[in-house]
Amino acid sequence: LLQDRFAESIMQTLIDVAPxxxxxxxxxxxxSNFMWSCTMALNGLIQQGVPxxxxxxxxxxxxxxxxxxxxxxxxxxxxxxxxxxxFEAKKEK
Known part of the structure; x- marks a missing residue:
């Protein structure tokens, strides 16, 4: 759950700041928020504990x-x- 929220917040920040x-x-x-989000998305943190x-x-x-x-x-x-x-296999997420 926490890992999902990390990913969601990164995506939401990118949606907000990219335009x-x-x-x-x-x-x-x-x-800076765009670059920080990209760094967080790629540093491996959001992949920990999830497939x-x-x-x-x-x-x-x-x-x-x-x-x-x-x-x-x-x-x-x-x-x-x-x-x-x-999509069907991971629909619940």
């Missing part, structure tokens, strides 16, 4: 290596199918 950063990249408060799934991330690396597509685009292409497939 501000895009509108005014010099907005230090918005930019993780990095399969899509690894598939993205393979597509980059095989076809020279940048990593972000590989994730943008394959992630929606992953979410659709797993």
């Amino acid at each position: 501000k950063v895009l509108e005014d990249p010099t907005d230090f408060k918005a930019a 993780g799934d990095w399969a899509i991330h690894m598939m993205g690396h393979e597509l980059t290596a095989l076809f020279g597509i940048d990593h972000a685009r590989t994730l943008a292409v394959i992630t929606p199918s992953h979410y659709k497939y797993n």
Whole structure:
């Protein structure tokens, strides 16, 4: 439960501040909250004590290596199918 709330609060902060950063990249408060949220999302804290799934991330690396597509685009292409497939299995969350 606590780990879920960490993830939810990071996502909510990003939803709140991302438009501000895009509108005014010099907005230090918005930019610092954006960067802090990104750091917290990637430092491993929210993955502790819960099952993780990095399969899509690894598939993205393979597509980059095989076809020279940048990593972000590989994730943008394959992630929606992953979410659709797993939606029923993790519906309660």
